[in-house]
Amino acid sequence: MIPSQVELREALVKKQGEEVVSKLEKATVAICGCGGLGSNIAVNLARAGVGKLILIDFDCVDITNLQRQQYKANQVGLPKAEALASNLKEIAPYLEIETHVARIGEDNAISLVGEADVVCEAFDDAEAKALLTNMVLEFNGGQPAEKQKYLVAASGMAGFGSANDIKTRRVTKRFYLCGDGVNDVDKCFGLLAPRVMACAAHQALTVIRLICGMEE
Amino acid sequence: MIKVNGIDIEADGTVFAGKSVADYLATTNYDCKRIAVELNEDIVPKAKYAETLLKDGDSVEVVSFVGGG
Numbered sequence: 001m002i003p004s005q006v007e008l009r010e011a012l013v014k015k016q017g018e019e020v021v022s023k024l025e026k027a028t029v030a031i032c033g034c035g036g037l038g039s040n041i042a043v044n045l046a047r048a049g050v051g052k053l054i055l056i057d058f059d060c061v062d063i064t065n066l067q068r069q070q071y072k073a074n075q076v077g078l079p080k081a082e083a084l085a086s087n088l089k090e091i092a093p094y095l096e097i098e099t100h101v102a103r104i105g106e107d108n109a110i111s112l113v114g115e116a117d118v119v120c121e122a123f124d125d126a127e128a129k130a131l132l133t134n135m136v137l138e139f140n141g142g143q144p145a146e147k148q149k150y151l152v153a154a155s156g157m158a159g160f161g162s163a164n165d166i167k168t169r170r171v172t173k174r175f176y177l178c179g180d181g182v183n184d185v186d187k188c189f190g191l192l193a194p195r196v197m198a199c200a201a202h203q204a205l206t207v208i209r210l211i212c213g214m215e216e
Numbered sequence: 217m218i219k220v221n222g223i224d225i226e227a228d229g230t231v232f233a234g235k236s237v238a239d240y241l242a243t244t245n246y247d248c249k250r251i252a253v254e255l256n257e258d259i260v261p262k263a264k265y266a267e268t269l270l271k272d273g274d275s276v277e278v279v280s281f282v283g284g285g
Contacts, residue, residue, distance in 0.1 A: 033285060035285050036284075036285050037285040038285070122285055123285055124283055124284055124285035125283055126250045126281040126282055126283040127249045127250055127281075129250075129281040129283075129285075130249060130250045130251055130252055130281050133252040133279070133281075134252050134259065134261070134262055137252065137254075137259035138259055138261050138262075140259070141258065141259060141261070153279075153281075154285060155279070155280075155281045155282050156282050156284070157284050157285070158282075158283075158284040171254060171277055171279055172254050172257045172258070172259075172277070173257060175252075175254070175259075175279075177279060179282075181282070182282065183282065183284070184282035184283050184284065185282075185283045185284035186282075186283050187282075191284060196284075196285070
């Protein structure tokens with residue numbers, strides 16, 4: 001039997017405290033890219049009790065994704081944003097989810113991330129990462145402080161190097177960057193679940209900390 | 217002194233004060249499609265690299281993304 005919303009909230013308060021739970025349940029986070037980074041960030045945030053997730057990905061689940069992404073073998077071929085939403089609902093049935101099966105570009109980035117308080121850049125393509133980063137930070141430039149969004153991006157998690165090389169860095173007040181900063185998937189063979197998940201965990205923790213007002 | 221990613225880029229005597237962000241980037245190997253540039257904690261819009269001039273005391277951060285996710 002699925003626990004009630006009240007029971008699940010009480011359980012969260014036991015582990016995270018009333019103040020944190022209260023802040024997280026009011027927050028909206030956009031996950032841009034639902035692959036190795038995004039699907040793992042989303043699972044972490046759903047478990048932590050974030051109120052609303054906006055899932056954005058144009059792609060479908062591929063058999064090569066199963067090795068590190070939060071999908072099941074019977075979901076191969078389904079749109080990632082929708083498959084992930086379905087998996088998150090099993091974990092956190094009262095989570096509010098908005099899905100967009102869409103490719104993020106200059107024309108739609110800001111409208112897709114909508115009212116999100118925090119935007120997670122979770123793409124695999126370096127140019128897409130830079131594009132979203134520039135779009136969100138340029139958007140902030142024209143907004144009063146209370147309307148500005150935090151951006152939590154990732155760069156460098158390929159290969160077989162130590163997870164200890166993966167770090168979170170505050171670049172500016174609204175821009176945080178996770179990863180080893182170096183290991184490019186195009187130059188460094190391998191994408192391993194634990195290393196990608198370590199980077200996703202850095203991003204998810206940074207999101208939670210920022211929502212709770214803990215800046216680096 | 218003008219710092220980029222914490223390093224003084226004028227340490228070798230090259231003067232960047234009065235030159236633009238685009239001028240500085242042209243002296244580097246950065247791929248402009250993969251970067252975000254912050255000047256004193258604010259993003260430099262992509263369209264303003266050529267008109268944003270550097271001055272003494274500036275602190276620049278160039279974030280260069282690598283692929284994978």
